[in-house]
Amino acid sequence: MSCRSRSIGTADGLSLKLVHVVAAKDGLQKGLCEMNEIEQPQAAASEIARLRADYLDLMCDSLIGRLNRDPAIQPHIGGYDEDHRLNGWDWPSTAPSMIGLKRMQNLRTLCERVILDGVPGDFLEAGVWRGGASIMMRAVLKAYAMTDRRVLAADTFAGQPGGTDEADPAAFLRDEPIFAVPLEEVKDNFERYGLLDEQVIFLKGEFAVTLANAPVDDLAILRLDGDTFSSARDTLEALFGKLSPGGAVILDDYYLFEGNKRAVDLFRGERKIVDPIIRIDDYGGYWIKDSDSADCTT
Numbered sequence: 001m002s003c004r005s006r007s008i009g010t011a012d013g014l015s016l017k018l019v020h021v022v023a024a025k026d027g028l029q030k031g032l033c034e035m036n037e038i039e040q041p042q043a044a045a046s047e048i049a050r051l052r053a054d055y056l057d058l059m060c061d062s063l064i065g066r067l068n069r070d071p072a073i074q075p076h077i078g079g080y081d082e083d084h085r086l087n088g089w090d091w092p093s094t095a096p097s098m099i100g101l102k103r104m105q106n107l108r109t110l111c112e113r114v115i116l117d118g119v120p121g122d123f124l125e126a127g128v129w130r131g132g133a134s135i136m137m138r139a140v141l142k143a144y145a146m147t148d149r150r151v152l153a154a155d156t157f158a159g160q161p162g163g164t165d166e167a168d169p170a171a172f173l174r175d176e177p178i179f180a181v182p183l184e185e186v187k188d189n190f191e192r193y194g195l196l197d198e199q200v201i202f203l204k205g206e207f208a209v210t211l212a213n214a215p216v217d218d219l220a221i222l223r224l225d226g227d228t229f230s231s232a233r234d235t236l237e238a239l240f241g242k243l244s245p246g247g248a249v250i251l252d253d254y255y256l257f258e259g260n261k262r263a264v265d266l267f268r269g270e271r272k273i274v275d276p277i278i279r280i281d282d283y284g285g286y287w288i289k290d291s292d293s294a295d296c297t298t
């Protein structure tokens with residue numbers, strides 16, 4: 001629609017009528033043009049939001065192997081089972097993450113929330129396996145065109161380290177060969193999603209060493225996925241102090257492994273942390289640091 005103004009004579013009644021018609025039409029056009037000036041950016045913004053949501057939905061489904069119905073490794077599950085994949089109860093044969101849809105969606109939501117709320121800091125995952133959850137964090141940064149935050153992905157990239165206390169309920173995972181995923185394979189997974197770049201930092205080695213010296217000042221997301229007591233303790237002791245108020249601590253295994261829960265509870269008790277742990281699904285939970293002041297509810 002054109003927004004040109006028009007002049008017209010007013011010598012007779014007809015012209016006068018025309019003036020009214022044109023004036024009314026011009027008024028309508030002006031109004032529509034003004035609306036367009038407002039609506040076009042709004043329409044573009046809602047289209048961007050829709051495309052962003054579609055991209056992140058697809059990433060969630062792909063990263064957990066739901067998109068391609070990637071069968072479970074465990075033979076007793078008998079292939080792909082939707083319930084198992086929603087809840088992260090199984091290990092996908094080839095997909096990059098075992099955390100299931102509910103925890104993946106929660107990770108995505110929390111990453112989006114800290115961005116929208118302006119909570120400063122990078123995103124870090126301690127316990128990466130094939131890289132899926134860390135890839136999701138990088139995908140959220142891409143979806144919001146954020147270039148001033150990084151994803152830090154920490155793991156031995158060789159499976160659970162040897163020194164795990166034998167009594168730890170998660171110690172058996174040390175003997176699972178599929179938990180040893182080499183760094184090159186994880187990088188390749190990032191690359192396949194077009195998300196391997198300088199905004200992704202890999203911290204290779206045991207958390208007790210790598211996280212204490214992690215090259216990071218502020219964190220907005222701290223995701224614990226190392227299963228054991230020591231992995232949770234080492235991660236929280238090294239990094240909780242760097243988490244910004246309003247940032248999220250995500251506990252992938254809190255309700256799954258008793259040792260992991262004990263480490264978290266001990267840490268929270270020592271620091272007198274009362275921010276509530278919000279349950280995500282059977283296994284995982286999270287809390288928002290200083291949740292009162294940050295006004296972050298689910």
Ligand SMILES: C[S@@+](CC[C@H](N)C(=O)[O-])C[C@H]1O[C@@H](n2cnc3c(N)ncnc32)[C@H](O)[C@@H]1O
Nearest residue numbers: 097098127128129133155156159160206207226
């Ligand atoms: C359950 S997997 C992580 C799953 C992954 N986040 C996903 O999206 O599927 C646990 C990972 O933690 C790592 N890990 C456990 N304890 C560790 C430690 N103390 N230091 C470094 N890596 C550790 C293991 O090597 C393994 O890759």
